[in-house]
Structure formats: C-alpha cells, structure tokens
Amino acid sequence: MVRKKFGKKEIFIGIACTLFALLMLSLYVWHQTESVSLGYDSAELEYRVIQLEKEVEKLETVKSSLLTLDRVENIARDKLKLSEPEEEQIVYEDIEKER
Amino acid sequence: MKSYHQKKTKKRTYFLAFFFILWLGVLALRLVQLQVIDHVKLKAEAIQQNQKIQKIEPKRGSIFDRNMTILARSVPRYSVFFHPLENESHSEQWSRAKKIGQTLRLSSSKLSTIRAKINKDDNFIWLARKIEEQKATQVLNMNINGIFLMEENKRFYPQGNRAAHVLGRVDIDEIGVSGIEYKYNTILQGIEGEGLILRDAKRRRYSFETLKPPVDGKDLVLTLDETIQYIAEKELKNAVLQSQAEWGTVIISEPSTGDILALANYPTYDLNHLPNPPTRLDRNKAVHHTYDPGSTFKIITLSAALENKSVGFEETFDCTQGYVVYAGNTFWDHERLGILSFPEVFIHSSNVGTIFIGQRVGDENLCRTIKQFGFGQRTGIDLPAEERGLLNPLERWTKISVASHSIGYEISVTPIQMLQTLNIIANQGVIVPPRAVKKIHDTEMEALSPLPYKKAISEETAANVRNILLGVVASGTGVTAQIPGYAIYGKTGTAQKYDRKTKQYLTTAHIASFAGVVENDRPLFSMIVVIDDPKGHYYGSQVAAPVFREIAKKILRYLCVPPAKKSLDTLIASKAGKQSNE
Numbered sequence: 093m094v095r096k097k098f099g100k101k102e103i104f105i106g107i108a109c110t111l112f113a114l115l116m117l118s119l120y121v122w123h124q125t126e127s128v129s130l131g132y133d134s135a136e137l138e139y140r141v142i143q144l145e146k147e148v149e150k151l152e153t154v155k156s157s158l159l160t161l162d163r164v165e166n167i168a169r170d171k172l173k174l175s176e177p178e179e180e181q182i183v184y185e186d187i188e189k190e191r
Numbered sequence: 192m193k194s195y196h197q198k199k200t201k202k203r204t205y206f207l208a209f210f211f212i213l214w215l216g217v218l219a220l221r222l223v224q225l226q227v228i229d230h231v232k233l234k235a236e237a238i239q240q241n242q243k244i245q246k247i248e249p250k251r252g253s254i255f256d257r258n259m260t261i262l263a264r265s266v267p268r269y270s271v272f273f274h275p276l277e278n279e280s281h282s283e284q285w286s287r288a289k290k291i292g293q294t295l296r297l298s299s300s301k302l303s304t305i306r307a308k309i310n311k312d313d314n315f316i317w318l319a320r321k322i323e324e325q326k327a328t329q330v331l332n333m334n335i336n337g338i339f340l341m342e343e344n345k346r347f348y349p350q351g352n353r354a355a356h357v358l359g360r361v362d363i364d365e366i367g368v369s370g371i372e373y374k375y376n377t378i379l380q381g382i383e384g385e386g387l388i389l390r391d392a393k394r395r396r397y398s399f400e401t402l403k404p405p406v407d408g409k410d411l412v413l414t415l416d417e418t419i420q421y422i423a424e425k426e427l428k429n430a431v432l433q434s435q436a437e438w439g440t441v442i443i444s445e446p447s448t449g450d451i452l453a454l455a456n457y458p459t460y461d462l463n464h465l466p467n468p469p470t471r472l473d474r475n476k477a478v479h480h481t482y483d484p485g486s487t488f489k490i491i492t493l494s495a496a497l498e499n500k501s502v503g504f505e506e507t508f509d510c511t512q513g514y515v516v517y518a519g520n521t522f523w524d525h526e527r528l529g530i531l532s533f534p535e536v537f538i539h540s541s542n543v544g545t546i547f548i549g550q551r552v553g554d555e556n557l558c559r560t561i562k563q564f565g566f567g568q569r570t571g572i573d574l575p576a577e578e579r580g581l582l583n584p585l586e587r588w589t590k591i592s593v594a595s596h597s598i599g600y601e602i603s604v605t606p607i608q609m610l611q612t613l614n615i616i617a618n619q620g621v622i623v624p625p626r627a628v629k630k631i632h633d634t635e636m637e638a639l640s641p642l643p644y645k646k647a648i649s650e651e652t653a654a655n656v657r658n659i660l661l662g663v664v665a666s667g668t669g670v671t672a673q674i675p676g677y678a679i680y681g682k683t684g685t686a687q688k689y690d691r692k693t694k695q696y697l698t699t700a701h702i703a704s705f706a707g708v709v710e711n712d713r714p715l716f717s718m719i720v721v722i723d724d725p726k727g728h729y730y731g732s733q734v735a736a737p738v739f740r741e742i743a744k745k746i747l748r749y750l751c752v753p754p755a756k757k758s759l760d761t762l763i764a765s766k767a768g769k770q771s772n773e
Contacts, residue, residue: 150267153261153264153266154349156260156261156349156350157347157349157350160351160353161417161418161421162421162425184751
C-alpha cells in the first residue's frame with residue numbers, strides 16, 4: 093500500500109484549520125473563564141457596595157449620636173466653660189428685617 | 192499443541208477480562224444507582240451544595256424628626272448560632288457551646304437554656320443575638336466548627352432616651368411593640384425578599400440573583416423637633432426631681448396644624464438600654480393617663496357660658512365667703528376672693544364663682560360643650576393606647592355633677608385632651624387633631640392627608656375665652672407663666688387626686704398643671720405641663736406654670752422670636768441699621 097503524500101498547500105490548510113480550531117477553542121475557554129472571573133468580581137463588588145452603604149449609614153448614625161444635644165451641652169458647659177446668655181445679651185438678627 | 196505459556200496467558204486473559212467486566216458491571220450499576228435510583232435525592236443535594244435560596248431581610252425604615260435628625264435607625268449587627276456536627280455527643284456539643292458562651296460572657300441562665308436545647312437535640316440554637324462587632328470578630332477568630340455568624344439588623348436610637356415614649360421600642364426581631372414603632376410597624380417593617388446564590392466546588396459565591404426583591408420599610412418624618420423635645424425633657428426632669436413628684440408630662444404642639452413639637456414624660460428610659468422589665472416605663476402618660484383636671488377644665492365652663500350666652504361680661508359673683516354648699520357638698524376657694532366679675536372668676540380661678548356660672552349654664556349645655564371639645568373621645572393622635580378619658584352621659588349626672596364638672600372633677604381627661612382644648616381656643620374654635628407623624632418619607636415625599644376639621648365653638652366665643660385667659664397670665668393665677676414681651680394665655684390647675692381604693696379625693700395628693708398658648712402675630716405653640724403629686728408646693732401656679740415659662744422662654748429663643756415690646760435698656764446690642772423702631 094502506497095501512502096498518499098500531501099502537498100504543501102494541503103498541509104498548510106490542515107495546520108491552519110487545526111490552529112483555527114485551537115484558537116476558537118482557546119477563545120471559548122478564555123471567554124468562559126473570563127465570564128466566571130467577572131462573575132466573582134461583580135459579586136464581590138456588589139457585596140462591597142452594600143457593605144459601604146451600610147458603613148455610610150452607620151457613620152451617619154454615629155455622627156448623630158455624637159451630636160446629641162445633651163452631649164453638646166455638657167461639652168459646652170464643662171469643657172468650654174460656656175454658659176447660657178442673659179436675656180439682654182441676645183440679639184435677634186434679621187428678624188426685624190424679615191418682619 | 193498449545194504450550195504451557197499460551198495456556199497460562201489465556202487463563203490470565205480470561206481472568207483479567209472477567210474482573211474487567213465485573214468492574215465495568217459494578218461501575219454500570221453504580222451509575223444506574225446514581226443516575227436513576229438516587230437521581231432525585233442527589234440532584235437535590237447537588238443543588239443544595241451549589242445553589243442556595245437566601246432570604247433578603249428588608250431594612251426597617253428610619254425615623255427622623257421634622258429637621259431630619261435621625262431618631263431611630265437599624266444598623267447591622269451579628270448574631271451567633273450553634274449547629275451540632277454529625278455524630279457529636281451532647282457533652283461534646285456543650286463543650287463547644289460553652290467556649291463561646293464564656294467568650295461572650297453569657298449569663299448562667301442563658302447557658303442553662305442553651306444546654307437544655309442541646310439535650311433536646313435542637314439543630315439550631317441562638318447563642319447570642321445582635322452582638323457588638325468586636326465580640327463578633329472574637330467569635331470568628333476562635334474558628335470553632337459549627338458556630339456561625341449571621342448578619343441581622345439592630346434598632347439603634349442615636350439620641351438615647353430622647354422622645355422615648357413617642358418612638359417606642361422594638362423586640363429582638365425588630366417588630367414594634369410600643370410608640371410609633373408599634374403604630375407604624377407595617378410601614379416601617381417592609382417586605383422580605385428572596386435571592387439565589389450560586390457557589391462553586393469550593394463553595395465560593397460566584398453569582399447572586401435576586402428572585403424577589405425585598406421592599407425596604409419606609410422612613411417616617413415626625414412632627415417632633417429634637418431641640419424643643421430636648422428643652423422640654425430637661426426642664427421636666429428638673430421640675431419632677433425638684434418637687435419630688437411621682438411623674439410629669441409635657442406636650443408642646445403647633446395649634447394651627449396639630450403637630451406635636453415635643454412630648455416628654457419623666458421618668459423615662461434609654462431606648463438602647465431598656466429597663467427590666469421594659470414595660471414598667473412604657474406607658475406614655477401624655478396620651479394614656481387619665482386624671483381629674485381641676486381648674487384647667489374651667490376653660491370649658493367659661494366657653495359654655497359664653498357660647499350659650501348664659502352670663503354677661505358685666506355680671507358679678509359673690510365669692511366673699513370662700514366656699515359654697517351645693518347639693519349638700521361644700522366647695523372651697525383657695526382663698527376668700529370677694530366679689531368678682533365674670534372674667535375675674537376665671538382669672539383668679541374661683542371655684543365658688545365657677546360653680547355659680549356652671550349652675551347658670553345648666554347641666555345640659557355644659558355636657559354638650561364638654562362633648563363638643565372632644566372629651567370622652569380620643570383626640571385621634573397617631574400614637575398607640577390613647578385613652579378616651581371618662582365622661583358620664585348626662586343621664587348619669589347627679590345633682591352635684593354640674594358643680595363638679597364646672598371645676599374639673601367627676602371627669603377624667605388625658606393631658607393631650609387638655610392640650611387640644613387650648614388648641615381649639617387658639618384655632619378660633621376649630622378642632623385640629625394632633626398628630627405625631629408628618630410624612631412618610633419615600634422617593635416621592637408622601638404627605639399624610641389631614642383629617643377633616645370640625646368646629647367646637649364659635650370664633651367669637653374663642654376670642655373672648657382667649658382674652659380672659661390672657662388676664663389669667665397677666666394678673667391672675669398664671670402670673671408665674673409670664674414672659675415679659677410675649678403674649679401668653681392659659682389656665683392653671685390644681686386637682687386633688689382620686690383614690691380608686693377608697694373612692695375618695697385625697698387632700699394630701701394633688702396634680703398640678705398649666706396649659707397655655709404663646710402667641711406672636713399668630714399662635715406659636717401651645718403647651719401643657721402636668722406634675723403628679725408634687726411634695727411641698729403643689730399648686731399649678733407654683734409647680735407647673737414656672738416649668739411652662741422656662742420651656743417657653745427657651746423655645747422662643749430657639750425659634751428666634753424676639754419680645755414684642757423691646758426697649759433700649761433690654762437690648763444692648765444690635766447690628767447697625769437693623770434696630771427696630773418699636
């Protein structure tokens with residue numbers, strides 16, 4: 093039996109087809125891997141956004157608790173040694189104008 | 192003839208082929224078992240490993256004051272739960288749980304409850320709920336199998352005890368049990384959602400799909416003003432402690448809208464650190480407690496007399512004796528007041544004079560006016576557990592009833608009902624129901640629709656009542672509520688407490704009150720102060736009216752309302768060109 097010999101052109105087409113098939117396969121695998129990887133990133137980012145939103149709310153709440161009026165008054169009286177103004181020390185700015 | 196080796200090879204080949212076929216057969220059977228027999232079960236297991244349906248808790252709505260200061264908000268916290276491992280004995284489970292219990296410093300009673308649950312073979316046991324972040328990290332670092340952390344929300348009140356009775360509280364599952372938290376629970380709570388989590392072989396989450404989005408609770412904007420609330424709470428606390436009273440309450444409202452600007456009770460409690468049991472201080476006395484109002488109720492007698500034109504302005508009443516005997520009962524004045532004109536009877540709060548006037552009004556007219564002012568009915572304030580008070584129907588009135596009702600006895604009212612009386616006068620006879628919630632804060636600010644208004648008395652009557660009540664503060668029993676430069680009207684009240692056991696009024700225990708309105712060009716705010724059982728001084732003018740004055744003074748300062756009559760000696764500084772010519 094005589095083995096058929098392929099011409100250069102046929103060999104080139106064969107290699108090209110194989111390479112193309114390999115390329116397509118690689119692309120498919122790469123696409124799949126990227127999709128999964130982006131899925132991880134996206135899930136992580138979504139989780140992070142939620143966590144940061146919670147953090148913002150938490151900080152707002154902490155800020156609010158630090159600005160409670162009794163706390164502010166205590167600091168004003170005890171640390172800054174401030175006291176309430178007498179009636180005659182009060183100036184009602186702009187009120188007359190608004191009237 | 193086959194050689195020995197060929198035979199041996201053939202035998203080995205058959206032997207191997209047999210085992211190979213046997214192995215294939217076993218494999219095939221196993222595949223049948225996995226793919227056919229256990230298909231449903233295994234598929235479910237695979238889904239369980241790979242997919243998870245997770246409940247998405249809605250976020251409970253926050254509560255703000257009218258200036259958008261946060262009064263209540265849910266913040267994330269971790270809860271620790273315990274799950275027994277496979278084939279683990281009770282004692283092994285207990286030793287694991289105990290370790291965490293020690294770290295979290297759980298009480299011995301809590302630990303014994305956990306142990307009892309382990310012995311009952313419970314699969315899910317809460318060890319601690321809504322713990323601090325620091326403690327949650329400690330638990331996480333211990334890395335004990337079968338101990339899990341779950342993120343939950345915990346209600347946090349940044350202002351501590353501010354407006355505790357208005358806000359109310361929630362239980363461990365964030366369900367409102369009192370106050371606004373209870374009344375508006377369905378709006379605040381929201382609706383639970385569902386999500387699908389996809390995990391890989393290493394159980395890492397790579398996809399999250401929301402199947403049913405949660406509906407977060409809506410935020411509420413209250414009518415309260417945090418600063419006014421603070422002023423009221425502070426002054427009330429001082430007054431109750433100074434007078435060694437049992438309790439006290441202050442309500443401040445804007446008459447034209449019925450908006451409650453402040454509602455304070457003392458004693459109160461910190462919403463973040465509840466007393467044990469919490470129900471002990473839960474009652475919002477401002478809307479829940481009923482009492483005989485005493486002289487503040489004379490406003491109704493005055494209104495009835497004017498509305499029914501029963502008495503003329505120029506008429507006088509002889510109160511020189513200082514007492515009157517009516518239907519066999521003696522009613523006393525706080526002092527002998529002589530001959531008083533119709534307005535003076537109220538300005539000096541004469542019981543004797545008011546009973547004479549009540550007689551002239553008649554029981555039918557008086558009862559009708561009392562009903563028109565809304566006594567015996569709820570005001571409709573959007574706070575839970577509001578009491579109606581007690582108003583006997585006319586058929587059950589006795590001979591003494593007209594006299595008793597005239598001076599505020601034989602009737603039980605709530606502080607909010609008395610405040611509404613003042614609001615009716617300030618609103619020229621119109622009843623504007625009080626409200627504690629201003630808006631349901633959504634993407635579109637949804638304003639709550641006002642209730643239809645009714646009229647209790649005529650404009651003319653309301654104006655005349657107002658003028659007489661101005662006299663109460665200017666020169667009568669309410670002078671201690673006076674603030675120079677501001678128009679204030681109101682009425683003091685000192686009522687003997689009713690003892691339900693002996694069914695008698697006590698001469699040694701009183702309720703002191705003052706209800707009044709501060710005006711500028713229009714009514715600015717109304718306020719009622721009620722102090723229960725003050726020791727020493729017990730008159731409304733001595734105990735309640737000064738509290739009214741102190742609170743009103745500070746609110747006026749806060750609202751930047753200057754005194755109407757300013758003189759140069761009281762105003763020492765002003766910007767050039769801005770000084771008024773008044």
